[in-house]
Amino acid sequence: MRKLVLFDFDGTLADTAPDLAAAANKQRARRGLAPLPYETLRPYASHGARGLLKAGLDMGTDHPDYEDCKQQFLADYEQDMTTHTRLFPGVDELLAKLKQHGYAWGIVTNKMEYLAIPLVVHLGLYTDCAITVGGDTTDHPKPHPAPLLHAAEKTGFEPSECIYVGDDERDIVAGKAAGMATVVAAYGYCGTETAMLQAWQADAIADTPQAVWPAIEQWASLSA
């Protein structure tokens, strides 16, 4: 049976939090505020501009300046989104293993395409990645299943032939709603509290990128 492995981007394939946190602190600097510690901002990196502006400036989407501030944040981030961003250690090997075993793989992120695609290219993923779906590719971002179903359809796979790996509850909700198997990337930004991760009821929890491969193999053998 053919298989498609889909990955979330921020906090699952790529450690983007340092550059996102820097952009959040830049918004603080623009307002004469001292920077927040990286550890304070990191947990919000899988929640995009909305999460980082809430964590960085305590600014919710109902704030009158939110839209302006979001545009400034995104412009600052776009200017400087590759300084510290790297694949998590072990991801290169994981992707090589998928290739070696004949799995197709793709990316489904809530990052908008204009940010996601250049990062995918920058990190050297573009050639092997079967598809990159952004938060604005379909009508609804995750936790809606639409982006995952779009990825499956465009690459010619049934949802039952797909597994989705992500670091946020939203990813697991979307994967389940799409009828796909799911794996929590517990090394990402969601926190490592076991009870919380278990409550998401994913098919597997991977504490490291190295632990993702055995989870995929097990799923593949059960659904062969």
Ligand SMILES: O=C(O)COP(=O)(O)O
């Ligand atoms: O930019 C975001 O909203 C988060 O991106 P992710 O879905 O790849 O974690």
Ligand SMILES: [Mg+2]
């Ligand atoms: Mg994420």
